[in-house]
Amino acid sequence: MATTNTSLKSYVQQLEDQLDLYLGKKAPQLPESWRAAIVKIAPWITLILLILAAPALLALLGLGIALSPAAFMGGANAGFSYVVTILATVVVLVLEAMAIPGLMKREKRGWNLLYYSTLVSAVQNLLTLNIGSLIIGTLLSLYILFQIRSYYK
Secondary structure (H helix, E strand, O other): OHHHHHHHHHHHHHHHHHHHHHHHHOOOOOOHHHHHHHHHHHHHHHHHHHHHHHHHHHHHHHHHHHHHHHHHHOOHHHHHHHHHHHHHHHHHHHHHHHHHHHHHOOOHHHHHHHHHHHHHHHHHHHHOOOHHHHHHHHHHHHHHHHHHHHHOO
């Protein structure tokens, strides 16, 4: 099990290095003032969105438990997509909530948690065959993340 964990960490690190090369260094750079503004307001926007999403998530989980058998009546793909979306959303929101203190202090740990939440969201979009969101949403999120990466130590 330790070998699997180590290989997953090394794979994620290699992916981060490649993304930093292409999205952080070779891609067109955002203006410095934009990057500074994003770093300054991103934790607050994340916090506000998490507070607004909490009641909706609780309602979704309650309905999800009650209606998940019905989701499978629409076919295995619909039920699978529904369950994967609920689970991935919970994981993403927890990672983002855990990232807020680190983002406020501009710690690399906070940036890493946002990076992991973006990867989880990408996997969710891949598993549910949401190709548009996979390509556009993930690429945009990763571009912004790697543009501001240097601010987090």
